[in-house]
Amino acid sequence: MPLVSKIPAGPIAEKWTTYKSTCKLVNPANKRQLEVIVIGTGLAGASAAASLGELGYKVKTFCFQDSPRRAHSIAAQGGINAAKNYQNDGDSTYRLFYDTVKGGDYRAREGNVYRLAEVSASIIDQCVAQGVPFAREYGGLLSNRSFGGTQVQRTFYAAGQTGQQLLIGAYQAQERQIALGNVVQYSRHEMLEIVMIDGKVRGIIARDLVTGKLERHFGHAVLLCTGGYGNVFYLSTNAMGSNVTAIWKAHKKGAFFGNPCFTQIHPTCIPVSGDHQSKLTLMSESLRNDGRIWVPKKQGETRKASEIPEEERDYYLERRYPAFGNLVPRDVASRAAKERCDAGYGVGASKQAVYLDYAYAIERYGKIEANKQGIANADKNTTIKLGKEVVAEKYGNLFEMYEKITGENPYEIPMRIYPAVHYTMGGLWVDYELQTTLPGLYCLGEANFSDHGANRLGASALMQGLADGYFVIPYTLGNNLADDIRTKAIPTDHPAFVAAEKEVSDRIEKLMSIKGTESVESFHKRLGKIMWDKCGMARNEKGLKEAVEEIRALRKEFWSNVRIPGEIEEFNTELDKANRVADFIELGELMCMDALNRNESCGGHFREEYQTEEGEADRRDDGYMYVAAWEYKGESNFEIHREELNYEVVHPSARSYK
Amino acid sequence: MEHYTMNLTLKIWKQKNCKERGRFETYQVKNISSEMSFLEMFDVLNEQLIAEGKEPIAFDHDCREGICGMCSMYINGRAHGPWHQTTTCQLHMREYKDGDTIVVEPWRAKAFPVLKDLVVDRTAFDRIIQAGGYISVNTGNAVDANAIPINKQDADESFAAAACIGCGACVAACPNASAMLYVSAKVSQLALLTQGHPERKSRALNMVAQMDKEGFGSCTNIGACEAECPKGISLENIARLNREYIGAVFSGSEEKG
Numbered sequence: 001m002p003l004v005s006k007i008p009a010g011p012i013a014e015k016w017t018t019y020k021s022t023c024k025l026v027n028p029a030n031k032r033q034l035e036v037i038v039i040g041t042g043l044a045g046a047s048a049a050a051s052l053g054e055l056g057y058k059v060k061t062f063c064f065q066d067s068p069r070r071a072h073s074i075a076a077q078g079g080i081n082a083a084k085n086y087q088n089d090g091d092s093t094y095r096l097f098y099d100t101v102k103g104g105d106y107r108a109r110e111g112n113v114y115r116l117a118e119v120s121a122s123i124i125d126q127c128v129a130q131g132v133p134f135a136r137e138y139g140g141l142l143s144n145r146s147f148g149g150t151q152v153q154r155t156f157y158a159a160g161q162t163g164q165q166l167l168i169g170a171y172q173a174q175e176r177q178i179a180l181g182n183v184v185q186y187s188r189h190e191m192l193e194i195v196m197i198d199g200k201v202r203g204i205i206a207r208d209l210v211t212g213k214l215e216r217h218f219g220h221a222v223l224l225c226t227g228g229y230g231n232v233f234y235l236s237t238n239a240m241g242s243n244v245t246a247i248w249k250a251h252k253k254g255a256f257f258g259n260p261c262f263t264q265i266h267p268t269c270i271p272v273s274g275d276h277q278s279k280l281t282l283m284s285e286s287l288r289n290d291g292r293i294w295v296p297k298k299q300g301e302t303r304k305a306s307e308i309p310e311e312e313r314d315y316y317l318e319r320r321y322p323a324f325g326n327l328v329p330r331d332v333a334s335r336a337a338k339e340r341c342d343a344g345y346g347v348g349a350s351k352q353a354v355y356l357d358y359a360y361a362i363e364r365y366g367k368i369e370a371n372k373q374g375i376a377n378a379d380k381n382t383t384i385k386l387g388k389e390v391v392a393e394k395y396g397n398l399f400e401m402y403e404k405i406t407g408e409n410p411y412e413i414p415m416r417i418y419p420a421v422h423y424t425m426g427g428l429w430v431d432y433e434l435q436t437t438l439p440g441l442y443c444l445g446e447a448n449f450s451d452h453g454a455n456r457l458g459a460s461a462l463m464q465g466l467a468d469g470y471f472v473i474p475y476t477l478g479n480n481l482a483d484d485i486r487t488k489a490i491p492t493d494h495p496a497f498v499a500a501e502k503e504v505s506d507r508i509e510k511l512m513s514i515k516g517t518e519s520v521e522s523f524h525k526r527l528g529k530i531m532w533d534k535c536g537m538a539r540n541e542k543g544l545k546e547a548v549e550e551i552r553a554l555r556k557e558f559w560s561n562v563r564i565p566g567e568i569e570e571f572n573t574e575l576d577k578a579n580r581v582a583d584f585i586e587l588g589e590l591m592c593m594d595a596l597n598r599n600e601s602c603g604g605h606f607r608e609e610y611q612t613e614e615g616e617a618d619r620r621d622d623g624y625m626y627v628a629a630w631e632y633k634g635e636s637n638f639e640i641h642r643e644e645l646n647y648e649v650v651h652p653s654a655r656s657y658k
Numbered sequence: 659m660e661h662y663t664m665n666l667t668l669k670i671w672k673q674k675n676c677k678e679r680g681r682f683e684t685y686q687v688k689n690i691s692s693e694m695s696f697l698e699m700f701d702v703l704n705e706q707l708i709a710e711g712k713e714p715i716a717f718d719h720d721c722r723e724g725i726c727g728m729c730s731m732y733i734n735g736r737a738h739g740p741w742h743q744t745t746t747c748q749l750h751m752r753e754y755k756d757g758d759t760i761v762v763e764p765w766r767a768k769a770f771p772v773l774k775d776l777v778v779d780r781t782a783f784d785r786i787i788q789a790g791g792y793i794s795v796n797t798g799n800a801v802d803a804n805a806i807p808i809n810k811q812d813a814d815e816s817f818a819a820a821a822c823i824g825c826g827a828c829v830a831a832c833p834n835a836s837a838m839l840y841v842s843a844k845v846s847q848l849a850l851l852t853q854g855h856p857e858r859k860s861r862a863l864n865m866v867a868q869m870d871k872e873g874f875g876s877c878t879n880i881g882a883c884e885a886e887c888p889k890g891i892s893l894e895n896i897a898r899l900n901r902e903y904i905g906a907v908f909s910g911s912e913e914k915g
Contacts, residue, residue: 047797050797051796051797054796054797065720065726065728066718066728066777066779066780066781067780067781067783067784067824068784069727069784069824070720070721070726070727070728072720072721072726074721074725074726075721075723075725075726084803084804086804122798122800124803125800125801125802125803126795126797126798126800127803128800128803128806128853129793129795129799129800129801129803129806129853130792130793130795130853131792131793131816131847131848131851131853131854133813133816133817133820133847133851134803134813135813135817136807136808136810136813136814137810138810139807140807140808140809140810140813141804141807142803142804158817158820159817161725161821163725164725164821164823165817165820168820171787172787172791172792172793173792173795173797175784175787175788175791175792176788176792176794178784178788179788179789185784187781187784210773237723239720239721239722239726240719240720240721240722241720273693274691274693274694276691276693276694276698276701276702277698278695278697278698278701278722279722279723281722281723282723400743401723401724401748404724404741404744404748404749404750405695405748405750407750407752470797471797471798474797519705519708519709521701521705522705563708565707565708565711565712565713565714566713570674570675570774571675571716571773571774571777573714573716574708574714
């Protein structure tokens with residue numbers, strides 16, 4: 001099957017305008033007859049559900065949490081990018097587009113990225129109108145800050161809780177549509193299968209996680225907005241429940257999976273403290289605006305940070321990348337931290353950490369504040385006190401979180417940080433309309449592969465989720481549903497629904513009947529270790545081949561020895577987890593195969609065999625400038641399809657932040 | 659920071675579903691590290707129960723970084739446990755010492771029925787938002803974001819109110835199981851912004867009406883909600899809600915149906 005991306009013809013700046021003015025429309029009376037299912041209620045799902053409900057479609061939304069407001073978009077800290085150029089510092093739609101394509105190491109589709117940059121400004125307008133309380137200056141206008149991989153200030157934020165505020169805005173818009181009867185919400189429900197009728201996706205099988213009963217739901221179209229699959233590594237910054245199940249079920253029914261191995265390892269997370277660790281906590285990238293990252297110049301240093309004099313500190317990001325310094329993109333910063341730790345310069349008990357130091361920022365802000373307050377020749381204590389107050393206003397909640405977790409005060413002692421799995425650029429392959437290779441099935445937000453190439457820039461995930469939900473899908477869905485206005489709702493006693501439900505219940509019964517000796521959690525940890533060691537920040541052919549074998553063996557063991565207590569038809573969190581981990585194991589295998597296929601290093605994908613003499617990624621545009629879209633052909637059998645990437649506007653070059 | 663391990667006695671509420679009666683069960687856990695989070699200690703207990711062929715304890719949790727609002731344990735008589743402005747998932751075991759006994763219950767409120775063990779149904783909070791906790795602006799209707807300047811102090815106060823995570827600790831902490839802090843936080847957030855003004859009267863009236871309908875108790879100015887709120891939502895918001903509500907009642911309003 002050829003992959004058709006459906007990018008509209010014409011100059012890049014006019015593609016989306018052309019699309020919007022020529023796409024098919026559905027009249028209001030017909031919209032009321034069309035049913036849409038939305039899985040996941042994060043930024044992409046909630047914004048899509050609200051916008052489609054406003055248009056008059058009959059929408060059903062599903063989430064596994066107890067309320068749509070819990071979706072993990074809520075944990076995004078630092079901000080959301082938009083090409084507003086409110087700072088008059090040279091930003092534009094083109095520059096946001098260019099930064100994103102370059103940041104993604106030339107593995108994203110130009111047409112999609114340009115559209116993303118184009119609608120970014122409207123997102124900020126929409127959110128402000130909804131009452132999202134972004135940070136403001138004294139004049140009452142919006143404030144901005146910088147994020148990695150850019151040289152302008154285009155990031156809008158609400159302290160360190162930007163994701164929370166944006167999600168609550170979208171959640172409220174969705175709740176308003178629920179009150180109006182346009183959206184029906186199903187909380188504590190998990191999608192476990194898609195239903196296909198005559199070659200089109202026409203519904204889902206969901207499990208009510210309170211009663212354990214299976215349900216059938218019809219939809220003219222189904223939107224998967226289920227986020228990323230970073231939890232395949234067991235330890236990640238994702239929420240405990242974040243999972244791949246919805247998109248994996250779709251993949252096994254025929255939806256292609258794009259670039260599964262493209263994983264973002266975030267450089268600034270709180271390091272692992274022991275075997276009990278259940279998740280990792282991110283310290284926002286915004287901290288790199290003011291914090292400086294360093295390690296001791298001496299290997300195996302045993303002195304405390306405060307005892308190491310200035311000249312014995314190695315500010316390795318500033319040293320290696322003077323142009324961007326501490327604000328290099330995430331993939332570059334993560335690899336640089338790993339390189340220093342592997343070489344024996346790591347800090348803390350585990351030696352798997354580097355310092356993120358705020359001493360300079362506190363002093364600098366203290367001096368500025370003293371000047372503002374007219375304190376001449378402020379002494380050091382006054383300066384530090386004032387500086388701490390400024391830092392607390394900007395980053396207070398993050399510092400508090402660090403202290404609760406580690407028991408150390410980051411105002412006094414440099415934070416210890418280490419890279420951790422954070423985001424997955426890969427996901428279901430979609431065309432320009434966000435439709436997967438299965439007609440009627442769409443994929444939005446982090447769950448799709450489309451906009452970030454091999455590395456996502458900070459503050460762009462929130463932008464993409466809301467762009468897809470508020471501003472893209474309302475048009476592209478209509479363009480396709482216009483052909484479906486004669487299709488009446490299909491009753492759920494249709495044989496396809498019956499068969500899909502049976503498939504799900506057979507699988508659940510099989511899982512419950514194993515009655516083995518090892519817990520789901522234990523299997524998940526073992527999978528995570530294989531993935532982190534062999535398909536993590538650095539990968540090589542030998543390791544990946546071993547990983548594929550190990551994962552296959554793990555899958556066999558899982559299906560013969562997993563222990564799930566309790567019953568099927570009850571509230572059973574172990575069964576919920578088992579369903580998800582079974583899918584993670586299969587996904588892990590595909591990720592390793594994809595990483596093995598891609599004989600180059602680009603963005604977050606670093607193959608040790610492909611690096612420059614200076615240890616930078618060696619991208620190979622001659623052989624790998626394509627999206628790897630994998631088709632499921634049966635157990636351990638995946639076929640690759642290639643979507644060649646044509647750069648008409650940006651000319652790919654070696655990505656340099658020096 | 660000195661690390662240590664501890665053995666603990668846990669008394670945990672077990673309840674099969676909303677229809678059956680619950681009871682406390684006693685468990686022992688050993689070698690708990692002071693570096694673990696409270697929920698990681700529960701993970702250890704659950705792994706131990708599964709290994710013994712028993713059913714693990716059901717509890718709500720998701721982000722484990724104090725922002726999603728899903729975790730909800732009543733620990734030794736306090737919502738989210740002893741640490742100030744901290745969710746259950748951010749409470750760490752260095753709070754406890756070897757030999758301690760910890761009692762863990764679900765949120766207790768008529769409007770939050772227990773689903774299983776420590777898991778309660780908080781959908782009443784969603785229905786309160788449906789009653790008016792939003793600004794009615796359809797996608798695409800917005801003017802340029804900087805066309806509506808907001809005084810920084812109002813914006814900051816609005817943000818402080820918007821920091822609510824909807825966990826329900828305020829209800830669990832309140833002897834009357836009142837949801838006033840939750841409702842007032844949303845009413846305040848939107849009333850402090852120019853964009854929220856057109857609907858401010860109907861919002862206050864309708865959200866309070868829904869809160870009463872859900873079976874939450876009345877506010878008698880005890881202040882336990884503010885003391886136990888993991889996000890430090892201020893009682894000032896309740897005062898503001900009262901002003902908004904009274905203003906709406908006396909000025910006549912555009913209240914919906």
